[in-house]
Amino acid sequence: MHESAKTKPSATPALPRPSGLSGFAADWASDQRTFKNVSWGKAMMWIFLLSDTFIFGCFLLAYMTARMSTTVPWPNPSEVFALNIGGQEVPLILIAIMTFVLISSSGTMAMAVNFGYRRDRRKTAALMLLTALFGATFVGMQAFEWTKLISEGVRPWENPWGAAQFGSTFFMITGFHGTHVTFGVIFLIIIARKVWRGDFDQERRGFFTSRKGNYEIVEITGLYWHFVDLVWVFIFAFFYLW
Amino acid sequence: MAQTATHTEHQQHPIKLYLVVWGLLFVLSLFSYLVDYLHVQGYLRWTLILLFMVLKAGLIVAIFMHMAWERLALVYAVLLPPILVLVFVAMMVSEANYTLFTRLASFGAAP
Numbered sequence A: 001m002h003e004s005a006k007t008k009p010s011a012t013p014a015l016p017r018p019s020g021l022s023g024f025a026a027d028w029a030s031d032q033r034t035f036k037n038v039s040w041g042k043a044m045m046w047i048f049l050l051s052d053t054f055i056f057g058c059f060l061l062a063y064m065t066a067r068m069s070t071t072v073p074w075p076n077p078s079e080v081f082a083l084n085i086g087g088q089e090v091p092l093i094l095i096a097i098m099t100f101v102l103i104s105s106s107g108t109m110a111m112a113v114n115f116g117y118r119r120d121r122r123k124t125a126a127l128m129l130l131t132a133l134f135g136a137t138f139v140g141m142q143a144f145e146w147t148k149l150i151s152e153g154v155r156p157w158e159n160p161w162g163a164a165q166f167g168s169t170f171f172m173i174t175g176f177h178g179t180h181v182t183f184g185v186i187f188l189i190i191i192a193r194k195v196w197r198g199d200f201d202q203e204r205r206g207f208f209t210s211r212k213g214n215y216e217i218v219e220i221t222g223l224y225w226h227f228v229d230l231v232w233v234f235i236f237a238f239f240y241l242w
Numbered sequence B: 001m002a003q004t005a006t007h008t009e010h011q012q013h014p015i016k017l018y019l020v021v022w023g024l025l026f027v028l029s030l031f032s033y034l035v036d037y038l039h040v041q042g043y044l045r046w047t048l049i050l051l052f053m054v055l056k057a058g059l060i061v062a063i064f065m066h067m068a069w070e071r072l073a074l075v076y077a078v079l080l081p082p083i084l085v086l087v088f089v090a091m092m093v094s095e096a097n098y099t100l101f102t103r104l105a106s107f108g109a110a111p
Helices: A002-007 A020-028 A040-069 A093-117 A121-151 A165-197 A216-241 B015-037 B042-064 B072-107
Strands: A083-085 A088-090
Touching: A020 B072, A040 A165, A040 A216, A040 B072, A083 A093, A093 A121, A093 A216, A093 B015, A093 B042, A121 A165, A121 A216, A165 A216, A216 B015, A216 B042, B015 B042
Parallel strands: none
Antiparallel strands: A083 A088
């Protein structure tokens, strides 16, 4: 009896680990869990986001290669995405508003994570729903932008202003990003509902996994949401401003 | 040497920090929009675009995604692989230049 009790994993924290580079080497050394103070859920979200980085990285690379190798001039995004407001062409204004909407949503999401760890369930749920609302607004404006461009004759194989590859890269990159935002909105609404209902205060078991959740899921949802904002930072710089 | 416990930690930071970063992201976005609005061209344009992009991405990853407080094992696992994509970029720049050269050489300047 006594011996088996000794081999049981102890509930108290193990030995303190070194930090810095020697901590990095110690964590990655063999026969142990690598990511020490991160739950598996958070580690897996990071690994997923890393793979998603490669997907968007390859899209932007394909866009760069197409734009660099074409002999036909590339359409000027500043003019293509201009909006006529009060009889004046304002360059890139819709994209700028979309950028501000997405940054605002990132801010409300960061606040939601903070209130989640304070176990303030109402504020957390409200801020997550506000984030979802900003996200839905972003997708709505993107739908408007697509409609405008399609009505002006932009297709994946042609457009009125220059290199044909403009349409295909535009629809592929912004389409994939918009899909990510849409999934993020759905993800946010599902978790916000759980937070609002008090699932993480009453340790209610999940419908699908039968496991007890906790407020860390708000931070994991937040990681995904901030990533969507992060990808937009790169798309804004390389596709719209370049 | 600083010691760190290994149990799962919650990321709890003052709200003021998030508000400051939020404000900075707004200002940086405004700056990158102004680069286009004021018709800055040439190398200055590309430098400014890349500078604001890297600053915004850095703030989001470090503060909003809490990377600044994670252990190096996770930081390096997530941040080093995307940097290696730059090698791929270099390869594709060379490839694109070659494609452009063959197009100009074989088909003339305009189709």
